[in-house]
Amino acid sequence: MDRTRTAITETVSDRTAADEHGATDATRAVLATLGERLSADRASDLAAQLPGELAAHLTEAESGQRFSEEEFVSRVDRRMDTVDLTGERAATAVLATVLEALDEEERTAVVDEFERYGFEELLGETDASADVTDRSLRER
Secondary structure, three states: OOHHHHHHHHHHHHHHHHOHHHHHHHHHHHHHHHHHOOOHHHHHHHHHHOOOHHHHOOOHHHHHOOOOOHHHHHHHHOOOOOOOOHHHHHHHHHHHHHHHHOHHHHHHHHHHHHHHHHHHHOOOOOOOOOOOOOOOOOOO
């Protein structure tokens, strides 16, 4: 998968049926919340594989906070300006898209960490082998 901000945002948009603003908003909200939950080292490793403007969201708050999957979704909901998308829908779409953009080692590390947290449901859409080059009906 292409790791540009545009490619990631377009894939999130495709997965959520949100417009570009909604997809950008969802991506920002999920990455900021993810950065709060992951350990500082894991957030930094993940940020190193994302475009700078997306990576910054992972490291903007205190990392390593302990909270539930329900609280993760709630924080995403509170951060999003868009009302057309739920926090859960945004979280599953953004996490799937970001994980597909990572190398195998980093993807495995993030998935393992999420499984330790009990956050498996948020990984439900993740299919790292998905071919996202055949985009939706949406025009490029």
